[in-house]
Amino acid sequence: MRSFAIGPSFAPTLVLWVLLGAAAGCSSPTAPRGGTEPPPGGGGSTPTPDPLRTLADRHSIRFGAAVGRLFPDDARFTAVLGREFSMLTPENDLKFDATEPVRGQLRFTRADAMVDFASSKGMTARGHTLVWQNQLPAWLTSGSWTRDEARGIMENHIAAVVGRYKGRLAAWDVVNEAVDDGGSLRAGFWLNTIGPDYVELAFRAARAADPGAALYYNDYSLEYGGAKTDAVYQLLSDLKGRGVPIDGVGFQAHFEAGKLPSLDRMKSVFARFAALGLKIQITELDVRVPLPATTASLQTQAADYRTVVTACRETPACNAIVTWGVTDADSWVPATFPGSGAALLFDAAYTPKPAYAAVADALK
Numbered sequence: 001m002r003s004f005a006i007g008p009s010f011a012p013t014l015v016l017w018v019l020l021g022a023a024a025g026c027s028s029p030t031a032p033r034g035g036t037e038p039p040p041g042g043g044g045s046t047p048t049p050d051p052l053r054t055l056a057d058r059h060s061i062r063f064g065a066a067v068g069r070l071f072p073d074d075a076r077f078t079a080v081l082g083r084e085f086s087m088l089t090p091e092n093d094l095k096f097d098a099t100e101p102v103r104g105q106l107r108f109t110r111a112d113a114m115v116d117f118a119s120s121k122g123m124t125a126r127g128h129t130l131v132w133q134n135q136l137p138a139w140l141t142s143g144s145w146t147r148d149e150a151r152g153i154m155e156n157h158i159a160a161v162v163g164r165y166k167g168r169l170a171a172w173d174v175v176n177e178a179v180d181d182g183g184s185l186r187a188g189f190w191l192n193t194i195g196p197d198y199v200e201l202a203f204r205a206a207r208a209a210d211p212g213a214a215l216y217y218n219d220y221s222l223e224y225g226g227a228k229t230d231a232v233y234q235l236l237s238d239l240k241g242r243g244v245p246i247d248g249v250g251f252q253a254h255f256e257a258g259k260l261p262s263l264d265r266m267k268s269v270f271a272r273f274a275a276l277g278l279k280i281q282i283t284e285l286d287v288r289v290p291l292p293a294t295t296a297s298l299q300t301q302a303a304d305y306r307t308v309v310t311a312c313r314e315t316p317a318c319n320a321i322v323t324w325g326v327t328d329a330d331s332w333v334p335a336t337f338p339g340s341g342a343a344l345l346f347d348a349a350y351t352p353k354p355a356y357a358a359v360a361d362a363l364k
């Protein structure tokens with residue numbers, strides 16, 4: 001039975017949540033609370049297909065999406081988000097530059113709205129991300145800090161941000177992308193100011209702030225195996241071996257259509273990390289295609305989504321899949337990879353793409 005890796009204190013909250021949910025008439029914490037739109041292919045005499053969150057729930061898998069901006073005035077966005085997904089990740093609004101843009105002055109308005117929306121729809125939320133080299137505020141990166149000063153800034157930030165959502169977030173990406181493509185610890189602000197033990201210190205601070213949240217190390221290009229995967233494995237094995245509180249590894253899964261690892265390769269990589277006692281989550285899934293998308297490229301994309309979802313479903317330790325956005329209009333891809341895009345399950349008009357059907361089929 002898949003389970004979220006959670007600390008001891010989360011379980012009673014979860015039980016209360018389920019009991020409250022049952023009293024409110026919902027059948028499961030992730031039962032869709034419904035949106036204003038019929039699901040894709042719904043209506044008419046044909047039976048309404050189950051939303052992705054319901055199909056995933058049957059495998060004890062959370063199916064989520066990253067949210068860049070909450071559209072309170074866009075009923076289509078909130079309807080699709082609340083209907084199809086049982087988890088959300090604030091795409092940018094829990095990062096250091098968003099939550100502490102001025103030293104000691106914390107901002108949570110947008111993240112609060114997203115976490116509140118998730119609660120209102122029976123969704124869980126993932127925190128992303130506490131310690132990363134990117135999206136750091138200028139006051140931090142332009143300062144000159146002793147190790148102890150930098151450590152204090154990091155630990156105070158984690159205590160404040162994680163503490164605010166104590167008991168409300170299922171998981172945190174505590175450290176993001178700490179290993180470079182060659183397998184070395186990635187040079188950057190935290191390594192340069194605190195030293196290699198910043199990773200351990202971050203996880204310990206996060207556990208202290210919310211013992212019930214599952215704590216993840218998150219990175220990209222781990223799915224294939226190779227030098228970077230080996231280095232991350234060694235890092236996490238060492239941390240676990242020394243009792244550092246880390247519960248799982250996030251595979252970002254940003255892919256180019258037609259260039260994924262095989263199903264067996266992905267499953268063997270997942271199993272290797274699971275053998276350390278870690279949970280597996282697919283944290284930022286998208287599969288980009290050359291633009292303009294064609295029938296053929298969208299079919300390749302659909303097959304690739306099916307592969308990833310199958311790899312998670314067939315890995316007992318895998319308990320969540322999060323796509324990095326809801327519609328193609330939300331995606332980070334075109335700005336980063338000019339000429340590529342259309343990477344998500346819904347197009348800009350909220351029409352489900354062949355990949356949506358492939359994901360649904362892989363979850364049946």
Ligand code: G3I
Pocket residue numbers: 068091092134135176252284332
């Ligand atoms: O908030 C400012 C806004 O004030 C300003 O007007 C605007 C134009 O300059 O920029 C806004 O900041 C942008 C930010 O997203 C929030 O929208 C940044 O320029 C932009 O670079 C940033 O991009 C994000 C990127 O991380 C930054 O590295 C993407 O949305 C986000 O999808 C992407 O997500 C990352 C994960 O966190 C980690 N894994 C890789 C993934 C893709 O890069």
